[in-house]
Amino acid sequence: MIDITSVSRRDFLKWTALSTSGLILGSVGCTSKNSNITEFSPNLFITIPSSGKIKLVNHRSEMGNGVRTSIIMLLCEELNVSPNDIEIVQATGNSKYGDQNTDGSKSIRLNYERLRVMAAAAREMIETAAATQWGTKRSQLKSENGFVIYNGKKAPYGEFSLEASKLEVPKAPTLKNRSEFKLLEKKIPLIDGHDLAAGKAVFGMDVEVENMVYACLVRCPSVGGKVISHDDTQTLKVAGVIKTIQLSQIPNPVGVQNAIAVIANNTWAAFDGAEKLKVEWDLGDNSKNFKGPYEDYLKDKLKEADKKVHSVGDVDKNRTKKSVKQIYHSPFLVHAPMEPLVATAHVEKKRVKLWTPSQDPQRVRKSVASFLKLPLNKIEVNVTFLGGGFGRKSQADFSLEAVALSQLLEGPVKVVWRREDEIQHGFYHAQAFQEIEATLDSKGVPVTWEHKTVYPTIMSLFIPSSQTPAKWETGMGATSLPYNIPNISVKTAKVKSPVRIGWLRAVCNIQHSFAINCFVDKLARSQGIDPVDYRKLILGRPVKRKTERGPQDTARLISVINQCKNMSGWKDKVIHKKKMGFSAHNSFRSYIAMAVEIEGSSAEDVTVKQVDVVIDCGKFVNKDTIIAQMEGSVVFGIGALFYGKIDVVDGVIQQSNFHDYPVLRHEEMPIVNVQVVISDEEPGGVGEPGVPVIMPALANAITSAFGNEISSFPVKA
Amino acid sequence: MEKVNFQINAKQYSTAKEEKPLLWYLRDDAKLKGTKFGCGKGLCGACTVKVNGEAVRSCQTMLSELSGAKVETIESLGDNHPLFVAWKKYNVPQCGYCQPGQIMSASALLDKNKRPTSEQVSEHMSGNICRCGTYQRISNAIQNAGVNS
Numbered sequence: 001m002i003d004i005t006s007v008s009r010r011d012f013l014k015w016t017a018l019s020t021s022g023l024i025l026g027s028v029g030c031t032s033k034n035s036n037i038t039e040f041s042p043n044l045f046i047t048i049p050s051s052g053k054i055k056l057v058n059h060r061s062e063m064g065n066g067v068r069t070s071i072i073m074l075l076c077e078e079l080n081v082s083p084n085d086i087e088i089v090q091a092t093g094n095s096k097y098g099d100q101n102t103d104g105s106k107s108i109r110l111n112y113e114r115l116r117v118m119a120a121a122a123r124e125m126i127e128t129a130a131a132t133q134w135g136t137k138r139s140q141l142k143s144e145n146g147f148v149i150y151n152g153k154k155a156p157y158g159e160f161s162l163e164a165s166k167l168e169v170p171k172a173p174t175l176k177n178r179s180e181f182k183l184l185e186k187k188i189p190l191i192d193g194h195d196l197a198a199g200k201a202v203f204g205m206d207v208e209v210e211n212m213v214y215a216c217l218v219r220c221p222s223v224g225g226k227v228i229s230h231d232d233t234q235t236l237k238v239a240g241v242i243k244t245i246q247l248s249q250i251p252n253p254v255g256v257q258n259a260i261a262v263i264a265n266n267t268w269a270a271f272d273g274a275e276k277l278k279v280e281w282d283l284g285d286n287s288k289n290f291k292g293p294y295e296d297y298l299k300d301k302l303k304e305a306d307k308k309v310h311s312v313g314d315v316d317k318n319r320t321k322k323s324v325k326q327i328y329h330s331p332f333l334v335h336a337p338m339e340p341l342v343a344t345a346h347v348e349k350k351r352v353k354l355w356t357p358s359q360d361p362q363r364v365r366k367s368v369a370s371f372l373k374l375p376l377n378k379i380e381v382n383v384t385f386l387g388g389g390f391g392r393k394s395q396a397d398f399s400l401e402a403v404a405l406s407q408l409l410e411g412p413v414k415v416v417w418r419r420e421d422e423i424q425h426g427f428y429h430a431q432a433f434q435e436i437e438a439t440l441d442s443k444g445v446p447v448t449w450e451h452k453t454v455y456p457t458i459m460s461l462f463i464p465s466s467q468t469p470a471k472w473e474t475g476m477g478a479t480s481l482p483y484n485i486p487n488i489s490v491k492t493a494k495v496k497s498p499v500r501i502g503w504l505r506a507v508c509n510i511q512h513s514f515a516i517n518c519f520v521d522k523l524a525r526s527q528g529i530d531p532v533d534y535r536k537l538i539l540g541r542p543v544k545r546k547t548e549r550g551p552q553d554t555a556r557l558i559s560v561i562n563q564c565k566n567m568s569g570w571k572d573k574v575i576h577k578k579k580m581g582f583s584a585h586n587s588f589r590s591y592i593a594m595a596v597e598i599e600g601s602s603a604e605d606v607t608v609k610q611v612d613v614v615i616d617c618g619k620f621v622n623k624d625t626i627i628a629q630m631e632g633s634v635v636f637g638i639g640a641l642f643y644g645k646i647d648v649v650d651g652v653i654q655q656s657n658f659h660d661y662p663v664l665r666h667e668e669m670p671i672v673n674v675q676v677v678i679s680d681e682e683p684g685g686v687g688e689p690g691v692p693v694i695m696p697a698l699a700n701a702i703t704s705a706f707g708n709e710i711s712s713f714p715v716k717a
Numbered sequence: 718m719e720k721v722n723f724q725i726n727a728k729q730y731s732t733a734k735e736e737k738p739l740l741w742y743l744r745d746d747a748k749l750k751g752t753k754f755g756c757g758k759g760l761c762g763a764c765t766v767k768v769n770g771e772a773v774r775s776c777q778t779m780l781s782e783l784s785g786a787k788v789e790t791i792e793s794l795g796d797n798h799p800l801f802v803a804w805k806k807y808n809v810p811q812c813g814y815c816q817p818g819q820i821m822s823a824s825a826l827l828d829k830n831k832r833p834t835s836e837q838v839s840e841h842m843s844g845n846i847c848r849c850g851t852y853q854r855i856s857n858a859i860q861n862a863g864v865n866s
Contacts, residue, residue, distance in 0.1 A: 064812030064849040189808045196813025197804040199751020199791040203814060206750040214745075239735075268741035271757070338755050338763055338814040338848045387753070387814025388848050419756040624808055628851070632811055635850025658760040658846065666842040669852035 040161035042125060042169050043118045044096060045075060047089075050161045054081055054146065059091035060111075061102035061359045062192065063337075063386035063393065064632070065687050066625035069191045073621050074111060077183045078119035078175060081146040081157075083191050093361025093381035101360040103394045103503060105588040105685020108621055112683045120173035122164075129163035130155065185678070187624035196385075204342040204357030204384045205416070212344060212412035213242060215405055216270035218277050219259040219425050222651040223499060224249070225284035230260050234276035240269025244277065247404055253461045254367050255397045255500055257425060261405055267416050274418075286498035286651040294498065294648040295331075295431065298454065302327070302433040304493040305452035307468055310479035313487035315448045318439075324526050325437040328515035329712035332646035333429035333504055334655075336663060339387020340422045345402035346412035347372065352379045352403060357386035359394040367396040368403050390636075391503035395427050423661055424653040427502025428646055430455040432511040436519045438485075444527035445538055448487040453478050455511065456497035467494040469508070475548025477512025477692065482554045482586055483520070484540035498651035505636060509587045509692035517583040517696030518711060521703065530574065531582050531700065532565050550589055553681075557586050560593040560614040560677065567675055568595035568612035581701025585693045588685030590617040594634075596670075596697040603702050603715045608638055608670035611694065615674065618681035626686050627674040633690025634672050639664035641695045642716045723783040725749065726793040732780060739783065740764045740775035743790060751791035751817045755846070762845030765818035766790045772825035774844075789824075791817035800824060803862035811849035819845045823859045831863045 041047040047055040056075045062068040068088060076083045091097050099110050123143055130148040131138045141150035146157050178185070195201040220226065232244040242263045250256035260279055264270035290297060343356040352372065358364050361381040368379045386393055402415040417425075432455035438446040457473060459466035469492050471479075478490045504510070524534035542555030561584050565571070573580055579600075584593040592615045600606035613630045620626055643662040647654040655661040699710040721734040725747055732742065738757075743749045743766070752775055755763030759777040766775045767789040794801065800820050810816045819842065826833055826841045833841070838856050847855070 062812075064810075066811070187808075189805060190810060192813070193805055193808060193810055194796070194801060196810040197801055197816045197820060198794070198796065199753070199817035201813055202750075203753075205754060205814075208748075266741065266745040267754075268737050268745070336848060338761065338812065338846065339753070340755070385814075386812060388812045390848075416754075419758070419761075628808070628811055628849075628854075631853055632850035635852065636848070657758050658756055659758070663846055663848060664850070664852075665844075665846060666852045666855070667839040669839070669850075669856070672853055 038162045038165070040126070040165045042122045045115060045118055046079065046122045048122065048126065048157050048161050050158045052158070053085065053087040054157065055087045055089050057089045057091050057097070059097035059100050060107045061361070061383055061386055061389065063102065063359065063389035065102070065107065066190055066622055066628065067102065067107045069188060070108060070621040070625060071111060071115065072191060073183045073188060074115040075119040077181060078116045079123050080143040083183070083188065085146055088191065090383055093358070093365040093383065095362055100362050101394065102389070103359050103391060105688045108683045109589065109685065112619065112621070116175050117173060120175055121170050124170050124173045125164040125167045126157045126160050128167055129160035133160065133163060184621055185623055188622050189624070201385045203339050203387045204355065205339050205387065207344045207355040207384060207414065209344055209346060209355070209412040212414050213409065214264050214267045214270045215261045215413050215415045216274040216418065217247065217259040217261045217401060217415065217421070218274050218279055219257040219421065220281050220283070221424065222283040222287040223257065224286050226258050226282045227260065228280040228282050230280070231278040235262055235273040238269050238273045238276060240264045240266050241273040245405070245408060247401065250371060250400055250404065252464070252500065254371070254400050255395065255427070255461070256400050256404065263409065270416065271418060283651065290498040290648070290651045292649060298431055298495065299433055301454045301493045301495050302435060302452060305454050305491045307492050307494070308489055309471065309474050309492055310488065310490035315450055315487045315489045318487045319448050320439040320441060322440040323437060324440070324523055325435065326519055326522055326711055328434045328436070328518065330432045330511040330514055331644060331714065332431045332499070332648060333640055333644045334423055334426045334646050334661060335390040335392035335504055336422065336661060337386070337388025337390055337392060340419055341392070341398035341417040342415065343399040343402040344412065344414040345399070345406040347403060347406040350374065350378055353382070354380065354399060354403065355382045355384055356399045357384050357389070357393055358399060359386065359389045359391070360396070363394070364396045364399045367400055371400060371403065372407065390505045391507070392426065394503055419658070420656045423656050427461070427500040429504035429510065430497070430501045434511065434515040436515055438519070438523060440523070440527070444523070444529060446483070446485045446523065449481065449485045451478055451490045452492070453490065453512065454493045454495055456495045456501050458501045458503065460497060461500055461502065467496060468492045471548050473508045476508035476587060477516060477585070480547035480549065480552060480586065481516065482552060482557050483538045484543060485538070499648055499653070506587065506688040506691040509585065509689070510695065513583070513585040513587070513692030514696045514699065514713070517585065518699050518703070521700040522709070532561060532570055535561055535584060552586055556591040556616050556681070557584055560584060560591045560616050563675060563677070564593035564595050564612060564614040567614060567673070570595055573597065579701055579705035581697045581699065581704060583693050583697035583700060585689070587689040587692060589682065590615060590684030590686060590689045592689055592693045594693045594697045596694070596701045598698070598701045598705060602706055603708060603710065606702055607668060608698060610671045610673070613672065613674045613690065614677065615686070615690070616677035616679055617684040617686050618679050619683050620676065620686070623676055626676050629686045630674045630690050631672045634694045635664045635669065637691045637694035638668070638698060641698050641713045643714050645714045645717050721780055721784050723786040723788060725788045726790060734781050737780050738776045739766070739778040739780060739788065742780055743775060749790050749792050753814055753818060755815065761815070762822060763815050763818040765821040765845065767821055767825055770825065770828060772822045791821055794820070794824070799862040799866035800858070803858040803865065806861060807854040807858040809851050809854040809858050811851055815845060815847045819847065819855055823855070823862070826859065827863050827866060831866060833860065833863060835860070
């Protein structure tokens with residue numbers, strides 16, 4: 001038996017994991033007090049106990065992105081263990097893990113290298129310990145499926161935990177090359193697949209804490225409005241309702257709204273009580289200042305778009321007489337994840353426990369600490385499975401509602417949002433108006449490109465005075481135009497919003513790629529050139545350029561365009577008068593082209609028959625997850641283009657549930673084929689970049705098939 | 718208050734005969750959390766269970782209607798059920814939240830027709846929203862499960 005005192009180097013050890021995310025603290029070799037198991041833990045992500053399962057940490061949020069499997073694959077690949085033989089530990093929100101904000105399609109970009117280095121180092125230490133014990137060199141033995149093997153001997157890693165924990169952590173362990181991969185770039189089923197299918201995975205909605213009460217909130221219909229009076233007579237008659245309690249606004253960026261909370265001993269009683277609550281609201285300034293449809297206000301702002309944010313060459317001196325111009329409109333969108341928002345909090349005297357389906361647990365932790373004026377280490381944020389997120393669950397409001405109520409009620413509280421609450425109290429994808437004007441040379445190639453883009457900025461959530469898009473927002477497509485055009489200008493205008501603006505899957509790429517890809521098709525039509533050939537024509541020679549959001553290599557865009565043209569049988573289908581549309585876009589460091597085939601006789605009755613996708617996302621982890629994310633992006637994007645529309649009138653959201661905010665349904669699902677490019681380039685994102693490609697590809701197909709130009713969506717509303 | 722008696726997954730339950738949706742009885746009282754809440758209006762199918770063999774939206778099914786009924790939830794299916802096997806083969810789930818409802822809808826379909834055409838699958842499954850977009854895989858998995866059950 002091993003005694004903890006015999007572990008000589010159990011002190012915390014600092015080392016750099018050759019990563020961009022800084023220091024990783026880890027304890028090497030520690031024994032829990034109540035057992036005789038030694039744990040070899042060279043870093044925070046890996047624990048190899050002397051007996052029992054290897055424990056690996058996933059620090060990112062699983063919301064359908066397959067990230068729990070991908071993170072574990074990165075570790076298992078270099079550790080030489082099977083993902084089926086380990087135990088996954090879901091990290092709480094804590095900056096010691098590095099970035100945990102599961103947003104911006106960056107989980108793999110941030111972890112591809114550093115987790116492999118950590119795992120390879122751990123494996124080398126186990127192998128070295130085994131080699132010493134067996135009187136040989138590390139190079140003479142091998143490791144496989146969690147065992148070290150040498151000369152007829154085979155022993156599990158755990159047997160060497162104690163000895164390994166005495167070794168120095170190698171700073172530059174050898175990583176596998178592609179030919180040695182057993183997991184990476186293969187199609188690996190989700191580790192949690194069965195638990196998800198069988199309803200065994202614990203989502204935020206499934207959390208139960210002893211003695212908790214349930215809360216359903218009736219929030220002010222407009223942001224910043226106040227309660228004038230409320231009548232809870234009928235509410236209190238509902239069996240199970242305990243009381244009502246007023247909840248005060250927590251300012252942006254948290255953005256908890258003034259509300260009356262109905263507290264009950266079960267969810268249904270809270271919902272039923274909320275239905276029966278009567279509240280008189282003062283809708284406040286946002287309602288007064290934005291009378292009528294917000295769309296009317298925003299449309300006018302396009303005329304004021306004179307703030308230049310990007311300039312190449314000199315547009316004014318180089319315009320030709322051959323001009324093409326178009327205005328584009330895209331509406332507010334809401335996330336509508338299948339699991340509405342929910343959080344459970346228990347605020348004790350000097351300690352807080354929270355269970356939340358958060359995409360950004362560190363943000364929640366900081367927000368709670370700041371709200372309650374407690375040190376960070378008193379806040380425990382447990383991350384559950386997320387029933388979809390799409391950017392909505394990056395916000396902290398729903399978690400803070402539970403915390404604020406738990407503080408008031410002095411006990412554990414679960415706040416459950418109804419679907420109507422989720423639709424009407426969102427952080428919306430910004431409505432946008434854009435105008436693009438290009439002048440062309442004699443071959444039909446643009447000489448000048450002027451893009452006006454007007455929408456309320458996400459930064460207004462953090463800095464109330466922010467009224468123009470941030471550079472990172474226009475950098476999502478508008479200022480990262482891949483086409484080889486000598487004179488470019490991008491302009492914006494000052495715009496305010498009565499509703500909160502937030503991140504939604506692909507963010508500003510949605511409106512920018514929609515306008516740009518539709519406009520490129522318009523130019524192609526004006527010249528009588530095939531839209532795929534026209535894209536290649538105006539991309540010209542491959543260029544590598546720096547953009548606001550990273551390097552852009554147009555050779556990769558040209559390559560996916562060519563591959564998608566071939567894969568989809570574009571040429572043949574066009575000859576045979578199939579109704580086709582095309583688009584290509586670079587975002588989140590990935591390059592995607594899509595060809596869409598539609599059926600029907602008008603925009604109203606159009607159905608999507610097939611979508612062919614080619615994605616170059618650089619080096620990747622789980623091939624099946626990339627395919628799934630492309631399928632998902634196609635569904636998300638078609639749904640938005642067909643139906644997506646949130647109307648804001650007098651500062652109040654008009655839609656409420658899936659009957660007036662429809663999303664794509666099973667019967668509308670096209671065949672989706674996905675080709676993933678094998679690449680040695682740095683990893684790119686996959687969760688988001690498909691969305692801004694499908695939407696204009698579909699719009700272009702409809703325009704080309706039925707003649708009426710699609711420059712605004714939704715097309716079926 | 719008058720009582721209502723019914724079965725959930727072959728186990729007898731007795732509760733007040735009230736206008737409370739089965740969904741919330743399953744989740745908060747019977748502690749069967751595999752059945753999910755998505756919209757509360759019968760629009761999304763996340764709460765689908767079988768009542769007397771038919772797929773129903775449990776958020777729209779009141780306890781008062783359940784006298785003598787046989788309710789089956791996702792928890793009634795064994796781990797090696799052909800639908801789970803097929804779901805794994807096609808690696809269907811993304812976030813997974815809608816999947817128990819999808820599987821219960823699929824189960825009701827296959828009870829009546831083990832060889833549904835893709836059109837029949839589409840039609841039957843269109844009440845079940847998957848925001849992650851797993852429809853193509855769901856279709857393949859249902860047809861595969863039908864063949865293997």
